[in-house]
Amino acid sequence: MKSPLLFSMLLAFVCLTQSALADEKTDAATVSTKAWLDLVDAAKYKESWQDAAPFFKERVPEEIWTNAITSVRGPFGNVLSRELIGARYTKSLPGVPDGEYVVIQFKTAFQNKAEAIETITPMLTSNGAWKVSGYFVK
Numbered sequence: 001m002k003s004p005l006l007f008s009m010l011l012a013f014v015c016l017t018q019s020a021l022a023d024e025k026t027d028a029a030t031v032s033t034k035a036w037l038d039l040v041d042a043a044k045y046k047e048s049w050q051d052a053a054p055f056f057k058e059r060v061p062e063e064i065w066t067n068a069i070t071s072v073r074g075p076f077g078n079v080l081s082r083e084l085i086g087a088r089y090t091k092s093l094p095g096v097p098d099g100e101y102v103v104i105q106f107k108t109a110f111q112n113k114a115e116a117i118e119t120i121t122p123m124l125t126s127n128g129a130w131k132v133s134g135y136f137v138k
Contacts, residue, residue, distance in 0.1 A: 029102035032130035053131035077111025100124035
């Protein structure tokens with residue numbers, strides 16, 4: 001009888017530990033993402049590309065990024081508010097190599113778009129930093 005109880009307690013401990021580690025990673029990724037969004041909000045698009053994950057920069061040349069983000073974000077105007085909807089840690093996403101990712105969503109109000117959803121996906125890079133590997137606004 002001790003064995004199933006001990007197993008249950010150990011399983012609960014492992015689950016809580018993994019959840020706490022995922023929360024730490026999610027928190028760190030969210031902080032990094034907010035700093036990156038500050039660059040985008042200030043129309044520092046070149047700097048946002050420079051601060052993105054190597055994976056992102058390998059697939060999206062700087063000129064294409066700056067042109068695309070200018071055409072997408074420019075018409076929206078300034079950010080009026082941004083509210084975190086959620087952040088989810090994962091090791092696998094469609095179309096990208098396995099790794100450590102956090103999918104973060106914000107409900108954002110812009111000057112010329114009352115409600116949008118921003119989805120940002122930072123990834124853990126080889127040097128231990130969370131860097132944005134994807135950005136989508138809808």
